[in-house]
Amino acid sequence: MSAQRSVISIAVFAVVYAAISLVVTNSYYQLIMTLVLVWAVFGLSWNLLSGYTGLISFGHAAFFGIGAYTTALGQIYFDLSPWLLIPVAAVFGGVAGLLIGYPTFRLQGHYFALAMLAYPLAILYVFEWLGFQEVTLPIKRDNPIAYMQFSDPRLYTMLALVMLIGTIVLTRAVERSRFGMALLAIKQNQAAAEAAGIDTLRWKLRAITLSGAIAGALGAFYAVVLLVVTPQSVFGMLVSAQALTVAMFGGVGTVWGPVIGSVILIPLAETLNAEAGSYLPGIQGVIFGLAIICVILLAPEGLFWKVRDIWRRRQLEQTPSQATDVTATATVAQLPLPARRDRPAEQGDVILEVHNLSRAFGGLKAVQDVSFKLRRNEILGIIGPNGAGKTTVFNLLNGFLRPDGGEVLLEGRDMFARKPHELCEAGVARTFQIMRPFQRMSISDNVVVGAYVRAKSDTEARRLAADAISRVGLTPIAGRIAGELSTKELRLMELARALAGQPKILLLDETLAGLGHDEADEVVTVIQRLARDNMTIAIIEHTMQAMVRLVDNFLVLDHGAVLLEGKPEHVTRDVRVIEAYLGKKWVAHAAH
Numbered sequence: 001m002s003a004q005r006s007v008i009s010i011a012v013f014a015v016v017y018a019a020i021s022l023v024v025t026n027s028y029y030q031l032i033m034t035l036v037l038v039w040a041v042f043g044l045s046w047n048l049l050s051g052y053t054g055l056i057s058f059g060h061a062a063f064f065g066i067g068a069y070t071t072a073l074g075q076i077y078f079d080l081s082p083w084l085l086i087p088v089a090a091v092f093g094g095v096a097g098l099l100i101g102y103p104t105f106r107l108q109g110h111y112f113a114l115a116m117l118a119y120p121l122a123i124l125y126v127f128e129w130l131g132f133q134e135v136t137l138p139i140k141r142d143n144p145i146a147y148m149q150f151s152d153p154r155l156y157t158m159l160a161l162v163m164l165i166g167t168i169v170l171t172r173a174v175e176r177s178r179f180g181m182a183l184l185a186i187k188q189n190q191a192a193a194e195a196a197g198i199d200t201l202r203w204k205l206r207a208i209t210l211s212g213a214i215a216g217a218l219g220a221f222y223a224v225v226l227l228v229v230t231p232q233s234v235f236g237m238l239v240s241a242q243a244l245t246v247a248m249f250g251g252v253g254t255v256w257g258p259v260i261g262s263v264i265l266i267p268l269a270e271t272l273n274a275e276a277g278s279y280l281p282g283i284q285g286v287i288f289g290l291a292i293i294c295v296i297l298l299a300p301e302g303l304f305w306k307v308r309d310i311w312r313r314r315q316l317e318q319t320p321s322q323a324t325d326v327t328a329t330a331t332v333a334q335l336p337l338p339a340r341r342d343r344p345a346e347q348g349d350v351i352l353e354v355h356n357l358s359r360a361f362g363g364l365k366a367v368q369d370v371s372f373k374l375r376r377n378e379i380l381g382i383i384g385p386n387g388a389g390k391t392t393v394f395n396l397l398n399g400f401l402r403p404d405g406g407e408v409l410l411e412g413r414d415m416f417a418r419k420p421h422e423l424c425e426a427g428v429a430r431t432f433q434i435m436r437p438f439q440r441m442s443i444s445d446n447v448v449v450g451a452y453v454r455a456k457s458d459t460e461a462r463r464l465a466a467d468a469i470s471r472v473g474l475t476p477i478a479g480r481i482a483g484e485l486s487t488k489e490l491r492l493m494e495l496a497r498a499l500a501g502q503p504k505i506l507l508l509d510e511t512l513a514g515l516g517h518d519e520a521d522e523v524v525t526v527i528q529r530l531a532r533d534n535m536t537i538a539i540i541e542h543t544m545q546a547m548v549r550l551v552d553n554f555l556v557l558d559h560g561a562v563l564l565e566g567k568p569e570h571v572t573r574d575v576r577v578i579e580a581y582l583g584k585k586w587v588a589h590a591a592h
């Protein structure tokens with residue numbers, strides 16, 4: 001959505017909501033109007049962490065409750081105003097986020113979700129044990145405005161609306177920046193994000209701090225609106241569930257999802273609770289449970305995405321000719337396929353030096369004492385039978401795996417056992433055998449993620465990405481979503497993402513896998529052009545016909561060790577290589 005459309009939709013929502021709330025006179029309905037906004041903000045704060053990073057938190061009530069008790073206790077014990085306590089609660093919430101996030105981000109998936117559940121429950125028991133079972137905020141009749149105690153409930157709705165708009169604007173700003181790109185990349189593929197130079201722990205900590213700060217400020221405001229705080233009402237399971245439910249129902253990873261979820265679910269749950277709560281206790285929990293079941297069955301990513309997908313499909317169906325045109329243009333400029341370069345690669349200076357690199361998995365020596373050199377502007381083909389250790393060598397070079405021993409020097413700098421984002425920053429980029437696109441992002445955005453490792457600003461990142469996209473020939477379809485692309489387009493997009501960080505060396509893992517003959521030729525042309533433009537490349541590939549045309553030298557691995565290194569014409573005639581890898585068919589084929 002463009003920035004202008006985004007501002008208009010926020011403004012329209014704010015005006016319509018404010019107008020409705022001004023005509024509602026019943027104080028109970030007025031309270032519901034405020035609560036809709038409160039839970040929408042809470043959903044947005046949950047979304048900032050879990051929606052964008054994919055790390056589901058069942059414990060967001062921890063931050064909310066800390067904020068609520070900050071106002072209640074700050075007012076009772078220090079006579080401070082909520083106008084001051086709300087920002088203080090934001091700071092406490094943020095710090096709590098940092099303290100909780102740092103140890104908990106070591107866990108992944110279900111383990112992370114369950115660990116998060118423990119925090120609010122533990123704090124709940126501590127507050128009960130401390131005797132804060134039911135804390136009532138003192139009424140300040142002499143100076144109600146200074147203590148945010150309004151006689152007209154509509155003022156609370158207006159304040160909540162201001163908080164919501166502030167949170168939406170903040171979330172939009174995050175979404176469009178390096179921050180949001182990093183979070184989305186982490187969600188869609190943490191390994192690919194790290195390989196693209198993203199320090200995932202640092203960005204996740206920033207997300208939980210910001211998310212905790214918003215939830216803390218909101219909890220503080222909630223305490224002022226309700227005037228009573230109990231451990232169950234602010235740290236309880238239902239509170240965390242409410243954040244999760246409104247966001248999941250409306251749509252995760254988008255600004256409008258939690259707002260849609262809250263506008264639909266909160267009035268429903270609150271009204272039913274008021275009407276039937278006396279003979280159906282816990283009806284709110286039932287409504288949220290039903291909402292989650294409906295979402296899982298009908299729209300697993302929430303209403304927003306469901307409607308958007310239907311809309312996109314309709315548009316594509318209405319303009320089928322345009323859609324095929326777009327695919328047709330996604331071919332690399334039809335240059336004649338150049339013959340293998342005659343440039344002597346051994347004259348370039350050594351850019352990567354690997355000595356005795358080793359890695360074992362239990363008793364299996366997957367890589368043993370592998371040594372080789374990669375010269376500037378060289379294309380090195382790494383070949384060998386399945387399980388020879390080729391991908392493991394790449395994983396050791398880009399930091400996915402820690403070597404057991406050996407030495408790795410990049411332009412003379414020691415790079416042994418560095419983290420993926422550090423190696424990416426130093427100039428090592430890679431693509432994957434099993435492609436790792438960020439599915440919901442466009443080609444442009446996928447590639448921008450790779451550019452941030454080098455770019456200082458968003459504009460520079462966009463420029464580097466556009467340049468990389470044009471180098472692989474995908475400019476005409478740069479706006480298309482990765483989930484809609486063909487294998488060849490995805491391979492080229494991954495290549496562009498690796499290029500966008502302006503690497504010194506490119507590690508390409510089976511870039512031609514799954515491609516037809518002509519498609520493989522197109523990708524080979526792109527790789528050849530990159531090499532001509534001074535890129536240094538190591539490529540793993542099984543398609544030997546393409547490899548002999550492409551590479552300057554081969555490194556043959558077998559059982560984790562180097563079997564042979566040398567020029568294609570020598571390597572392909574070597575008896576050991578023919579026996580271990582190429583086979584008799586190759587000899588017969590080469591003879592023709």
Ligand SMILES: Nc1ncnc2c1ncn2[C@@H]1O[C@H](COP(=O)(O)OP(=O)(O)OP(=O)(O)O)[C@@H](O)[C@H]1O
Nearest residue numbers: 361364366384385386387388389390391392393433
């Ligand atoms: N994370 C791991 N844990 C245990 N064993 C592993 C792991 N990664 C690789 N291996 C083993 O190490 C050996 C080398 O695997 P690797 O994937 O590097 O081979 P490869 O040459 O890339 O094979 P292919 O051509 O099939 O991709 C294999 O026996 C594999 O099963």
